[in-house]
Amino acid sequence: MSKATVSASTSAASKGVYDDVDHSEAPGHGNSPAAWTCVIVMLIGALIASIAFVIANTPVFIAGAVVMVIGLLAGWVMRKAGYGVGGSKLKNSGH
Template identity: 45%
Template structure:
């Protein structure tokens, strides 16, 4: 996927950073045996996904039509086909 900008958008970075912070919070409270703090960290993880999704809907994510995974197979020659 050379040249792909998959994941290099403000929406992706923001969502992942918030989720990572939530994961760290949950990990600290899990070791400290504090269930309420653990679940608070898990809420922050979910918040990261929601923020990333909202930012994508606002146009700060990568549009689907530019992503190589979303190409239709009929648009290119099948693998191994010799013309």
């Protein structure tokens, strides 16, 4: 074994994926009507698909997967309509 010390130079180290992330703003938690609708509909779809998987019913399983996709689309549409985080429908109008 060698007793030489090993040191890594900071300039020679490769830059990581998350090194340029700005942590000055809070990331938020997506607490909006669009996010809640998306999650609730997708949870219902997952419940349907899970029950269908246990009872081995393929058409109902596919229906549950379709409900999950519908939940994802509903959240996206609501976000575009202004019900997402920082959306125009959620701004305080001073009333």
